[in-house]
Amino acid sequence: MQSKLIFPELSYVGLGAIDNLYNEVKKLKVSRIIVITEKNLVDLGICSKALKSIMSAYSIELYTDVVPEPPLHTAEKLVQHIRNGKFDLVIGVGGGSALDLAKLGAVLAKNDGDVKDYLNLTGSKQIMQKGLPKIMIPTTSGTGSEVTDIAVLSLDGTKDVVTHPYLLSDIAIVDPLLTMSVPPRITAATGIDALTHAIEAYISVNANDVTDGIAVKAIELVGKSLEIAYSNGNNEEAREQMSTASYMAGLAFYNAGVGGVHALAYPLGNRFKLPHGESNAVLLPYVMDYIRGGCQDKLAEVNLKLNQQVQQIGSVEQMSKDCVNTLFKLNQNLNLPTSLKDYGIEKQHIKMLSDDAVKQTRLLARSPVELQWEDIYQIYSSAYEGKTL
Numbered sequence: 001m002q003s004k005l006i007f008p009e010l011s012y013v014g015l016g017a018i019d020n021l022y023n024e025v026k027k028l029k030v031s032r033i034i035v036i037t038e039k040n041l042v043d044l045g046i047c048s049k050a051l052k053s054i055m056s057a058y059s060i061e062l063y064t065d066v067v068p069e070p071p072l073h074t075a076e077k078l079v080q081h082i083r084n085g086k087f088d089l090v091i092g093v094g095g096g097s098a099l100d101l102a103k104l105g106a107v108l109a110k111n112d113g114d115v116k117d118y119l120n121l122t123g124s125k126q127i128m129q130k131g132l133p134k135i136m137i138p139t140t141s142g143t144g145s146e147v148t149d150i151a152v153l154s155l156d157g158t159k160d161v162v163t164h165p166y167l168l169s170d171i172a173i174v175d176p177l178l179t180m181s182v183p184p185r186i187t188a189a190t191g192i193d194a195l196t197h198a199i200e201a202y203i204s205v206n207a208n209d210v211t212d213g214i215a216v217k218a219i220e221l222v223g224k225s226l227e228i229a230y231s232n233g234n235n236e237e238a239r240e241q242m243s244t245a246s247y248m249a250g251l252a253f254y255n256a257g258v259g260g261v262h263a264l265a266y267p268l269g270n271r272f273k274l275p276h277g278e279s280n281a282v283l284l285p286y287v288m289d290y291i292r293g294g295c296q297d298k299l300a301e302v303n304l305k306l307n308q309q310v311q312q313i314g315s316v317e318q319m320s321k322d323c324v325n326t327l328f329k330l331n332q333n334l335n336l337p338t339s340l341k342d343y344g345i346e347k348q349h350i351k352m353l354s355d356d357a358v359k360q361t362r363l364l365a366r367s368p369v370e371l372q373w374e375d376i377y378q379i380y381s382s383a384y385e386g387k388t389l
Helices: 017-028 040-043 046-051 074-085 096-108 183-202 209-231 236-256 260-274 278-294 296-306 317-335 347-357 373-385
Strands: 010-011 032-036 057-063 089-094 134-138 150-155 156-165 173-175
Touching: 010 017, 010 209, 010 236, 017 046, 017 134, 017 173, 032 074, 032 134, 032 209, 040 046, 046 089, 074 096, 074 150, 089 096, 096 134, 096 150, 150 260, 156 260, 173 236, 183 209, 183 236, 183 278, 183 296, 183 317, 209 236, 209 296, 209 317, 260 278, 260 347, 260 373, 278 296, 278 317, 278 373, 296 317, 347 373
Parallel strands: 010 173, 032 057, 032 089, 089 134, 134 173
Antiparallel strands: 150 156
16 A cells, blocks of 8 residues: 655754754855744743854844734734745744744745635635745644644634645754753643654554554653653653654654544634643543544554553453553643543533534544544543543
8 A cells, every 4th residue: 555655854853953053044045034932932041042053143033922722813913924024034943833833924925815715624725835944943842843734723613724735844953952941731741742643643544654653653752751751851861752752743643644632622722722732631541442442453552652561461452441541640640630620621511612623524534433423522521521431
């Protein structure tokens, strides 16, 4: 069976990778740069640390109008700003929201129309121009946005994406040294985000041998390092392993896709403003429990990779059940909420959430078990009660 695989043109991954920024910018022969980042990264000095090598050599504008789960109007404003600013390079520095906006702004600044015209579910326009060159520099280990061609935006009651190969980074620089000061809660949430990407890519109906290999290694690295990075953010080895895991998980899900967890997570972020990583984390055990019958072999393998000390014992069915328990306990060990009740979500909200999630057909189509409205309602109900099946 043939598989189409797409990867970014150039990536630098590992401790000190940011040292390559100056030479890569120099090769582009640019003069006016816009950096899309988050205000707290500027305040904490992380942005200046990332940009140190180019600060004195180029005209750089820091654009910090970035919010988590960015709404459509934030993207529209950024695109217009880039169009008016006559920039010739876009650099994204930050988490997934900053990187998604940077990719989107770089491309749509050189295409006609509004951002809404290019939305996956409702847009009518096709991206025709590649746009400005773009360099993506993540400062968290989770989203994988630096290696995907998707920008996620919040809409009324749901989320939608702009997606096109032109949104792929020209250069991705993944340096774990930029993640050292990430607080424990964000380390936990973004780490589970990376794990969710890897697991959903692994069980996707679009998975293949290449994406499986990448996804399984990412899962193994998360199992080795996430709890260490959470408890000791200064552990360089754990931070490096998590950066690599996040990058690899991004490659895997970009090519194989994510599924039910993300479909159900989007409404949580949009309706209740849960951080994306936490939305994935609270749902991951319950979705895997519900669809376990369609991917038992792979979930048994996930359990082995997350628990290095565990050997293959018992049936595949039992090992897949153990995987669900492992995911639940991982959230507990990271002090992340394990039920929707913990977020103040009420039982009456489950229907609304189900109505929103069932619209995510692009994501649901990749699930190894078909999820209809009734199935989605049952998963949300289990997550509300905090009980697996």
